[in-house]
Amino acid sequence: MTVEDAGLETSVLRAVTSSEVEEYEYLRSKEQILKGASPVGFVTSPTSTKKCDFAVFDYATDYVYEGQLLTVNHNNTKAIGLVSNLFAATRGATTDVLNYFSSLYGEIPHLDQNMRFGELRLYGIPASPGVRRLSHPPKPCSPIFVANREDYEALFRDPERDGEYYPVGKIRETDYPVDLDASAVLRLGVGIFARIGMGKSVTTAANIVGMDSLKQKINVIVWDHTGEYATSNLDRLCSNFQVMSSRELPVVPTEAKDIVKTLGLDVLPSQARKAVEVAADIFVMDFTCGAAELSPDCFMSYVNQWLDEFYKKDGSISAWSSAIRRRVKILGGHIFTGGSVEQYNMIWKRVAGNILVIDASSDPLDARQAKIGTIADLILRNRYPIHLVIDEAKNYLPEMGGSYGQITVGKPYLCSGKITSLSEEGRKFGANLTIINQRISRISKTVFSNLSTLFCGCLTAANDMRAIEDYTDFPEIQKILPRLGVGEFLIAGMATPLKDPLCVSIEKGDIQLGYGGATVFELHKSFAERNGG
Numbered sequence: 262m263t264v265e266d267a268g269l270e271t272s273v274l275r276a277v278t279s280s281e282v283e284e285y286e287y288l289r290s291k292e293q294i295l296k297g298a299s300p301v302g303f304v305t306s307p308t309s310t311k312k313c314d315f316a317v318f319d320y321a322t323d324y325v326y327e328g329q330l331l332t333v334n335h336n337n338t339k340a341i342g343l344v345s346n347l348f349a350a351t352r353g354a355t356t357d358v359l360n361y362f363s364s365l366y367g368e369i370p371h372l373d374q375n376m377r378f379g380e381l382r383l384y385g386i387p388a389s390p391g392v393r394r395l396s397h398p399p400k401p402c403s404p405i406f407v408a409n410r411e412d413y414e415a416l417f418r419d420p421e422r423d424g425e426y427y428p429v430g431k432i433r434e435t436d437y438p439v440d441l442d443a444s445a446v447l448r449l450g451v452g453i454f455a456r457i458g459m460g461k462s463v464t465t466a467a468n469i470v471g472m473d474s475l476k477q478k479i480n481v482i483v484w485d486h487t488g489e490y491a492t493s494n495l496d497r498l499c500s501n502f503q504v505m506s507s508r509e510l511p512v513v514p515t516e517a518k519d520i521v522k523t524l525g526l527d528v529l530p531s532q533a534r535k536a537v538e539v540a541a542d543i544f545v546m547d548f549t550c551g552a553a554e555l556s557p558d559c560f561m562s563y564v565n566q567w568l569d570e571f572y573k574k575d576g577s578i579s580a581w582s583s584a585i586r587r588r589v590k591i592l593g594g595h596i597f598t599g600g601s602v603e604q605y606n607m608i609w610k611r612v613a614g615n616i617l618v619i620d621a622s623s624d625p626l627d628a629r630q631a632k633i634g635t636i637a638d639l640i641l642r643n644r645y646p647i648h649l650v651i652d653e654a655k656n657y658l659p660e661m662g663g664s665y666g667q668i669t670v671g672k673p674y675l676c677s678g679k680i681t682s683l684s685e686e687g688r689k690f691g692a693n694l695t696i697i698n699q700r701i702s703r704i705s706k707t708v709f710s711n712l713s714t715l716f717c718g719c720l721t722a723a724n725d726m727r728a729i730e731d732y733t734d735f736p737e738i739q740k741i742l743p744r745l746g747v748g749e750f751l752i753a754g755m756a757t758p759l760k761d762p763l764c765v766s767i768e769k770g771d772i773q774l775g776y777g778g779a780t781v782f783e784l785h786k787s788f789a790e791r792n793g794g
């Protein structure tokens with residue numbers, strides 16, 4: 262068999278035999294490797310169209326890692342695939358390699374290199390966008406390269422949909438940009454998960470800057486739980502950017518049962534409870550169409566009317582009425598504010614063609630939950646095509662199953678049902694969610710399973726791994742996720758062209774979120790000084 266027969270490029274042979282020292286040095290050049298000009302390894306056997314085993318040259322081990330994209334040259338085509346199981350030595354591969362070279366040279370060659378072995382999950386041939394299926398498995402010894410810029414562009418961008426993509430980062434350890442398909446982000450939803458401090462909010466901000474850079478007009482609300490986006494420099498980085506405080510929005514009830522529960526009236530004995538429930542139902546109906554005002558007196562007039570009705574035969578209702586009025590006075594402060602749903606109209610005006618950050622940090626948690634619930638409800642009812650971004654989502658969409666039900670905070674029932682409906686039904690009219698949280702298992706499974714693109718950073722909890730595993734059908738993920746550093750995410754789903762995850766370093770650029778810049782000592786010192794220490 263000749264070299265040409267094997268489809269083996271001479272550069273591979275040079276790299277392996279490495280007798281020409283100069284060439285060998287040349288081949289080690291990082292630039293050449295990252296450009297995809299020098300091979301990093303070659304296919305060992307056996308191979309299929311879905312998967313192949315490969316060996317990595319000693320000099321290239323720094324540039325080949327789990328989750329990276331590599332290309333295989335064979336039959337004058339280029340297949341692209343993702344590295345997995347790099348650390349599991351493929352048994353028998355060394356013998357395969359030696360046997361192969363012995364068939365080339367007639368003797369067992371001396372390879373003065375330590376090869377590493379891995380598995381390449383083959384996607385197919387890059388096909389602008391996405392991939393075409395491979396018809397034949399790559400031959401043994403086909404050279405393998407780091408995928409280059411053209412390979413990525415072919416994967417990521419549909420030439421017919423120019424202008425519908427935005428960059429979020431680079432393939433880890435390369436300078437190849439990763440572009441997301443904005444239509445999949447906006448329409449189908451995104452989840453961003455990683456342990457504390459691993460760069461979720463910066464990743465969210467990178468997505469916001471990216472969406473802002475689109476030529477199309479889009480409507481995005483960022484519900485800013487901690488105020489870190491409102492106090493960031495995103496106003497400088499985005500051209501269509503607005504900030505408002507959630508204080509400008511009243512808490513308004515959208516569901517009668519929320520009022521009953523918030524006032525603690527669900528503990529009343531059955532007859533009185535029934536009366537209050539009916540009263541609350543009718544009150545909310547009237548309120549929604551502007552026929553009732555959000556005041557304790559107005560609400561009590563409904564309650565009294567229905568208590569009368571229920572206690573007609575038994576006489577006085579005054580004891581119930583005054584007990585309920587006390588609850589309204591003590592617990593109803595956030596409900597009976599005199600506000601109206603009309604006040605939410607300012608949101609739609611400000612979000613039109615903009616990124617609108619609603620700073621919710623100065624509201625009590627219950628009020629934040631109620632307000633975002635109203636926003637989700639109004640988006641759904643009016644079928645507004647708006648993308649809603651929710652950081653610290655455990656406060657709004659907690660998983661209530663198992664033992665988690667006991668560790669919820671505030672009154673998540675004020676919003677979780679409405680946000681869930683939005684995630685289930687919004688797609689049809691162009692609305693959806695970006696959900697950001699530290700743990701996957703702590704947010705609602707229903708909402709999680711509707712998210713079509715996932716960013717997963719460093720995660721270590723077994724529950725979270727399992728959730729991701731189910732989601733991506735990518736078992737190797739357990740090895741990759743705990744090793745990711747700050748700002749490194751696996752991205753998988755509809756906004757990328759591949760079904761399997763890509764390993765991406767998110768581009769922080771100039772993004773500075775609120776409280777940013779200060780070291781932990783500066784923060785402590787400023788507290789100490791403010792308090793006379």
Ligand SMILES: Nc1ncnc2c1ncn2[C@@H]1O[C@H](COP(=O)(O)OP(=O)(O)OP(=O)(O)O)[C@@H](O)[C@H]1O
Pocket residue numbers: 455456457458459460461462463464699747748749766767768769774
């Ligand atoms: N892509 C990145 N490149 C460089 N530094 C980053 C990147 N992403 C985040 N960081 C740094 O890591 C720190 C934490 O980032 P960020 O606030 O986004 O984390 P988080 O995951 O949202 O944390 P939390 O769970 O507390 O909300 C910040 O100081 C930020 O500067």
Ligand SMILES: [Mg+2]
Pocket residue numbers: 461462463652
């Ligand atoms: Mg954060």
